[in-house]
Amino acid sequence: MRLISATLLTLALTTAAHAQQCGGSFSAFVDGLRQEALRNGHSAQSVNAFFNGVSQDQATLNADRRQGIFATPFVEFSRRLISQHRINNGRTNAERYRSVFDRMERELGVSRGVLLAFWAFETDFGAFQGDYNTVNSLVTLAHDCRRPELFRPQVFAALDLFESGDLDPRNTTGAWAGEIGMVQMLPEDIRDRGIDGDGDGHVDLQNSAPDALMSGANMLRSLGWQANQPWLVEIEVPSNFDWSQSGLETTRRVSQWQQMGIRGRNGALTNTGLQASIVAPQGRNGPLFMAYPNYSVLFEWNQSFVYVTTAAYFATRLEGAPVYDAGNPDPGLDQNQMRQLQQRLTALGHDVGGIDGILGARTRAAVQAEQQRLGMPADAWPTTELLRRL
Template structure:
């Protein structure tokens, strides 16, 4: 499912040239530059030549990179598309099948099995489709493109190191269009840093071994800051008189402070009152409401799409036994073109909304919330036609 690159700690330490490397231009010259840089880093010239000998530009990768319209879909629609009874049933079945592995992960890393099951489901449909793009071609294509070369160029050299270890085949290793490999889709640098032999066979095989993939994914989440044994997301019920400007990831208070404002768990009880948390309204005050704990923020180290992250975190709670969320009756949102108009208007007023892409990301939500407060509207961060008209 992955339509957005894993945005994680991607830069090779100590290789300043990778941050300033050229991009674009003649592709052959670009590849020659990669070879020179690899040799300068200490790699054997003949090995580098063999590694890059058949690399080519993949136009399909460019098309996929520029066609991520799915992330314009609102949370309710997006989550209903991705979460089915079949996926729930298969996830619970796999939790039983690999119970020993998940139990070990829960003990070693404090990560609930639902969290990894949700990633496994969304990334590769539990390993059934891991992508058919040549990984090296994908990485070099995206590094050659000048949109995010600082992300992908270091991954080429990480793949080269895997090749030197015998764990990467330039002509046969395949995966997602953005260069991720295996059942939970990890980039080469993450495999180097977090790859684990989960089944004890002496190898790290993320494409064919579910235990290897799951334990490696757990180690990566831990390295990204996952807090042992803590929750990540919980559906809540909000009082009608809540100050909506307090919602959003920009504001954190303790669970106890939220409770004093009238926030309650929809089912069961809220977690430790000392934990910091934010109130998340994916589609404004009329839609579902969640309490986002510190671990929820780790999801953004895995993927930066708000709608993907929220859906993955929610699905993890479903796999852990939570009920279907109360969809409520949210105010109709904006179309992609309307969202672009809104982003343009907000940017013109000095707000940092990132790219004008029609996607309601964190920057746009924060700007909407601030603008709503200035205009005397409920500041819930959900853009409406009324707000667009006023702007």
């Protein structure tokens, strides 16, 4: 009788833990992860070694809710990230790993400037890779109910890496969101797209630059990067340009943009048969770029518009492009004003993706729509004048 009761109790606890997709008791949540791992064929020895000692990390949760840097305008943000030190180190590393970059471009078709830019911004070429325990962060974020669908699979991918000898659950550290290594990749991407670039039998993104660079390039290729095609080019537009045609939602062949009077700032535009968009990070009076399909692929790496545009531009700098023309952008909004704007846009029926004070893609689209309605230049850059008129 005691044995039957114990068995029924175990089954009940297992079912309850399995049903707990996020939230609730952290220990019960971890038990659910254990049971799921066992059902998926992992050995009890591996599961115990991986999950024993895992703990909730409040610092991870704090970091997840503190991402104000992405509210910084493009010019300020890019000047902050693109230092002479990073330019010099980029050139030094491009030469030091020339053979790796040659192989990367030959086999995967990803330009060296792109990986150099992410390597620089993510970890300062490997110098600062993060000190958050990777497993603790991933389990904490999977338990948190903000984005469990993103982080829960990463926990099991990390278990796979542990079983292959490429992750130590107690000692592997990285970014607060669970990214690992010099170019900060999530466990699922390392498992599925990692490349052993140095031939030692392991994919070690923390200590092997060839592994990190080849793996990052392979991830971009798998996300749709088109070999040997551009991603971002600085442009000049005619004074009569219709700014409602700017933004990533509008694409035309480069040749069509040329017919509308758009020119490359530093030479003739190439790849005239490709589709492209006009990007004005700080409106019509700031820097202007033509964005090709490869630019959009970069949002799979990081979803911040200002970060992706800065990384894409820095990649061109590392490959010889000059400093952009900063122009004289109209003053933007601070975060409190941006929240007010988002509230007013929401009241008008626009979906801005949340009142967070960050000028994301949905807020830009709503701003552009309201600028058109009000007869203002529709360049998607919010100003105090727009806020007043709304």
